[in-house]
Amino acid sequence: MQPQYDLLIVGGGVLGTFHAYHAIQKGLRVAILEKDQLPQGSSVQNFGQIVPSGMDATWQQYGRKSLEIYKSIQAQFDISLRQNGSVYLASDEEEMALLEELAGINRANDYPSQLLTARECLQRYEGLLADYCRGGLFFPEEITLEPRVALHRILAFLIEQKGLHYYPQTLAVAVETSGTTCKVTASDKRIFQADQVLICNGYEFQALFPEVYREADLQAVKLQMILLEQQPTQLIPGSILTGLSIRRYESFRECPSYAAIKAKEDPDSLAKKWSVHILFKQTTDGAIILGDSHEYADVNDRESLRIEIKSAINQYMMEEAAKIFDLQTWNIRETWVGMYTQCKAKDVFQEKINDQIHLLTGIGGKGMTASAGFASENINHILGK
Numbered sequence: 001m002q003p004q005y006d007l008l009i010v011g012g013g014v015l016g017t018f019h020a021y022h023a024i025q026k027g028l029r030v031a032i033l034e035k036d037q038l039p040q041g042s043s044v045q046n047f048g049q050i051v052p053s054g055m056d057a058t059w060q061q062y063g064r065k066s067l068e069i070y071k072s073i074q075a076q077f078d079i080s081l082r083q084n085g086s087v088y089l090a091s092d093e094e095e096m097a098l099l100e101e102l103a104g105i106n107r108a109n110d111y112p113s114q115l116l117t118a119r120e121c122l123q124r125y126e127g128l129l130a131d132y133c134r135g136g137l138f139f140p141e142e143i144t145l146e147p148r149v150a151l152h153r154i155l156a157f158l159i160e161q162k163g164l165h166y167y168p169q170t171l172a173v174a175v176e177t178s179g180t181t182c183k184v185t186a187s188d189k190r191i192f193q194a195d196q197v198l199i200c201n202g203y204e205f206q207a208l209f210p211e212v213y214r215e216a217d218l219q220a221v222k223l224q225m226i227l228l229e230q231q232p233t234q235l236i237p238g239s240i241l242t243g244l245s246i247r248r249y250e251s252f253r254e255c256p257s258y259a260a261i262k263a264k265e266d267p268d269s270l271a272k273k274w275s276v277h278i279l280f281k282q283t284t285d286g287a288i289i290l291g292d293s294h295e296y297a298d299v300n301d302r303e304s305l306r307i308e309i310k311s312a313i314n315q316y317m318m319e320e321a322a323k324i325f326d327l328q329t330w331n332i333r334e335t336w337v338g339m340y341t342q343c344k345a346k347d348v349f350q351e352k353i354n355d356q357i358h359l360l361t362g363i364g365g366k367g368m369t370a371s372a373g374f375a376s377e378n379i380n381h382i383l384g385k
Helices: 014-025 057-074 092-107 120-124 149-164 210-214 250-254 258-263 299-305 311-321 362-380
Strands: 003-010 032-035 086-090 116-117 135-139 165-168 172-178 181-186 191-197 220-228 239-241 281-283 288-291 293-299 332-343 351-354 356-359
Touching: 003 014, 003 181, 014 032, 014 149, 014 356, 014 362, 032 191, 032 293, 057 250, 057 362, 086 092, 086 120, 092 116, 092 135, 092 258, 116 120, 120 135, 149 165, 172 191, 220 299, 220 311, 250 258, 288 311, 293 299, 299 332, 332 362
Parallel strands: 003 032, 003 191, 032 165, 086 239, 191 356
Antiparallel strands: 086 135, 116 135, 172 181, 181 191, 220 288, 220 293, 220 332, 239 281, 281 288, 351 356
């Protein structure tokens, strides 16, 4: 007897998982097919910083909804959530002006934020260098998660308490419709049936509908990240975003001074060459996640990015980070490469093969912050409601 579901999701990353969450909330029978034992892609290769503050007005609303959802799940099941806020640290007067302008935008949007003086920043964040910091903007509602466990725990919550049917190590290789039913075939010849199929394939484009992705408005993004050893006693709470983040994130593009400030930047800087912005996030065991860089390739040429780590990029990030914080140890525990896909001209890639088969990927760096809120709205679109 072939399993029959209201909704079958291919891919257990954050997009697929939260569409499952909202479908289950509607009383539907839902399954996820995951090619690995547990998801190993973009959803676990990140900082674990949930920062709606960095997004444009539309996606900030999704991010704020995500905060509510994450906190609701944490109240029922430990997913490693800490509400310890996010701070943007200005390194010069231009960046400080952008923080002041964004604070005004936040007041108009009713999103809590608090301007901090340089002295207040130095008091809050141990090891922050006075030569770097001109002030900050703090977002008290924002949270951090442990990226290598949070999504796995959310899946465990859905499986153990919400009735999600989860099929690990199950690679979907074919999806077809027959009448009002979809049939999904796995590589081991198992067959699953569902009324609707949602394919959240991340950056895997060979198994299902490769011809669609060859023509899609998608690019691959490669990130390099560093995990420093546990700091013996130093505590740096929350998400730390710095001057290069202020100059990069979409929320600041709504500031009146943004265009003029960006026009003065050096186009030949290493920060521009490798699209680097410096972030810090301390894990629960005291280690520091540091990064990150961004290299881009057309989705059909993503192998050109390769997976090796460029030591020059990591060296540059370490040098820039040392201008911001005096850490007790800079010893490196590990380095890694992350990968995600994003659209070149749109916010997210969505395509319908027919009324029952839906493709969804290319959410870019917004995934962990915005997927939960976005899925709350988008599930109705998927289900035709």
